[in-house]
Amino acid sequence: MDNPVTRDRWHFEDLELGRAFTLGPQRVTAEAIKTYAGEFDPLPFHLDEAAAKASILGGLAASGFHTAALSLRMLVEAMLSHCAAMGGLGFEKLSWRRPLMAGDSLGGVATIIGLRRSASNPHMGIVNVHLEMRNQNGQEVMAMTLSNIVEIRHPHPLVLGPAQ
Amino acid sequence: MTRFWEDIDTGVTYPLGEHAFTAEEIVRFGIAYDPQYFHTDPEAAKFSHFGSLVASGWHTIAMGHRKMVDALHAEAERLKSLGAEPGLSGPSPGINWMQFKHPVRAGDTLSYSMVVASKRPSHSLPGWGILFNHIQATNQNGTLVYRGEVVGFVKMRHTPLGARLVMALARVPGLGSLARRKR
Numbered sequence: 001m002d003n004p005v006t007r008d009r010w011h012f013e014d015l016e017l018g019r020a021f022t023l024g025p026q027r028v029t030a031e032a033i034k035t036y037a038g039e040f041d042p043l044p045f046h047l048d049e050a051a052a053k054a055s056i057l058g059g060l061a062a063s064g065f066h067t068a069a070l071s072l073r074m075l076v077e078a079m080l081s082h083c084a085a086m087g088g089l090g091f092e093k094l095s096w097r098r099p100l101m102a103g104d105s106l107g108g109v110a111t112i113i114g115l116r117r118s119a120s121n122p123h124m125g126i127v128n129v130h131l132e133m134r135n136q137n138g139q140e141v142m143a144m145t146l147s148n149i150v151e152i153r154h155p156h157p158l159v160l161g162p163a164q
Numbered sequence: 165m166t167r168f169w170e171d172i173d174t175g176v177t178y179p180l181g182e183h184a185f186t187a188e189e190i191v192r193f194g195i196a197y198d199p200q201y202f203h204t205d206p207e208a209a210k211f212s213h214f215g216s217l218v219a220s221g222w223h224t225i226a227m228g229h230r231k232m233v234d235a236l237h238a239e240a241e242r243l244k245s246l247g248a249e250p251g252l253s254g255p256s257p258g259i260n261w262m263q264f265k266h267p268v269r270a271g272d273t274l275s276y277s278m279v280v281a282s283k284r285p286s287h288s289l290p291g292w293g294i295l296f297n298h299i300q301a302t303n304q305n306g307t308l309v310y311r312g313e314v315v316g317f318v319k320m321r322h323t324p325l326g327a328r329l330v331m332a333l334a335r336v337p338g339l340g341s342l343a344r345r346k347r
Binding site for chain 1: 230
């Protein structure tokens with residue numbers, strides 16, 4: 001199963017527990033916030049400065065899903081695009097701790113906190129990556145733990161246990 | 165849905181509508197937020213184990229969120245048309261878990277639905293309740309594409325006396341931080 005796109009990229013065996021990747025930082029404009037919200041989260045405090053000022057958030061704030069999508073893009077640039085990645089299984093413990101406001105910068109760290117081989121597919125390794133995202137003042141904006149599949153370069157031969 | 169906390173039924177499935185994913189929008193989302201080759205390049209994607217272009221999981225759940233926002237808005241309008249007062253949703257504190265179960269390819273149509281699995285009063289935000297919403301999508305063949313538990317805040321119709329006191333205290337400078345604790 002040779003894949004010319006990912007042949008020379010990091011495989012599961014190249015990844016180490018505890019390895020960390022710097023994400024961003026990137027400034028988020030009001031325009032970008034409104035563009036994302038217009039398509040995926042059309043609520044007044046993501047779309048309209050005046051309505052946002054009067055809302056509980058006190059100003060134009062990015063959709064939480066937008067903050068996550070921007071973080072994901074940074075993770076792809078810093079890590080996943082260098083890996084023989086085979087897609088995501090999902091994520092857990094996503095917490096939005098404070099809103100990302102127009103003009104804020106978003107940055108953070110992604111750390112590999114889990115590495116295991118798939119029980120069902122010998123070509124697949126499962127990588128758990130924890131993201132901590134902060135604004136320009138160092139305040140926590142969002143955290144989550146993703147599970148992604150990275151191809152194994154040398155699958156273990158199938159070992160059969162003793163017959164019962 | 166957009167109702168007061170007291171009026172929200174748990175265990176009832178609400179359809180949120182459908183969305184057909186085109187190659188153009190899959191690539192557009194991929195380039196903007198998840199630029200992995202199987203989300204951005206239909207030719208290169210043929211080499212992947214997916215065998216074709218697939219949508220980013222984050223694209224499919226973002227669309228599910230959009231569907232929920234639209235459904236909440238429609239429910240609010242429906243209640244207003246009946247002369248009733250719609251409830252108020254607050255910002256979401258997070259997503260407890262999300263599982264991407266099956267790839268979404270260009271031309272697939274997803275059907276979204278949600279159920280309030282459980283609810284409880286918020287410990288940190290007086291006068292508000294917390295909803296544990298289970299959202300899922302199936303494709304045109306009935307195959308589960310994703311499911312997840314999204315947490316939401318919703319306002320209570322009747323704020324308990326204790327909660328009203330805490331809210332009043334929160335407006336006093338210096339005491340506000342005491343009242344505004346984490347969830």
